[in-house]
Amino acid sequence: MTMNAISRSQVYVLDQDEALDFYVGKLGLEVHTDQDLGFMRWLTVNLPGDRQREILLEKPGPPSLDPATAEQVRELLTKGAAGGFLFMTTDDAHKTYEDLVAKGVDITDEPMERPYGTDFGIRDPFGNKIRIGQMSVQP
Template identity: 60%
Template structure:
């Protein structure tokens, strides 16, 4: 039976720029950086969650055919490529301020929601990122 998710894939248009953003800005660590023929297999993970890596994948063979790679790059750039990451934090306001200090473009302020406090932004390639400080569930 399935027991966990080990890798989530995001299309990025430049793997070195993605490393700079995810490692240098968001605090991920490189898990794997290997070349397999024409492909660079590049995964990063949060130090607090090393069991769930993010594959920073170019829209190119072998994941997509050369014929549709350009179309995939186009939809990723427009923010409709389907890439989404959802993070939790202990303090949404503090995390928002820290990301703003690092130069992340944050079009949303933290907002109180029924489930907690959250805000969203896009990575340099258009992928959606949401950060939430979850409210503890009510006791039974």
């Protein structure tokens, strides 16, 4: 057996409509799937043109969490202690940074030159951390 791709990642969000505003409205991602499954809203986004990899924007709750655990996760998210982590790349880290600052995105780290390229950090409205990097060509 051989695995050949990561197709989905997941981050918890407290409000899926607010998550859409952030991930689509500010970061420029696209809605991949927005479907009411009855027991939950299956809401995924993807980078423009990349329909193979999705990010599930999941509210803590059933079916993956019982009510007590979901409440604990919501509390930890609110405190900024249980957020997920996403890594994205860009062709121009400084321009992307300037665009996100202009849109009012919460910047956690300004662009910095590193051995692998230039990157910076942002945070979504729910405490999930995101690194955006312009990767240099590695030998």
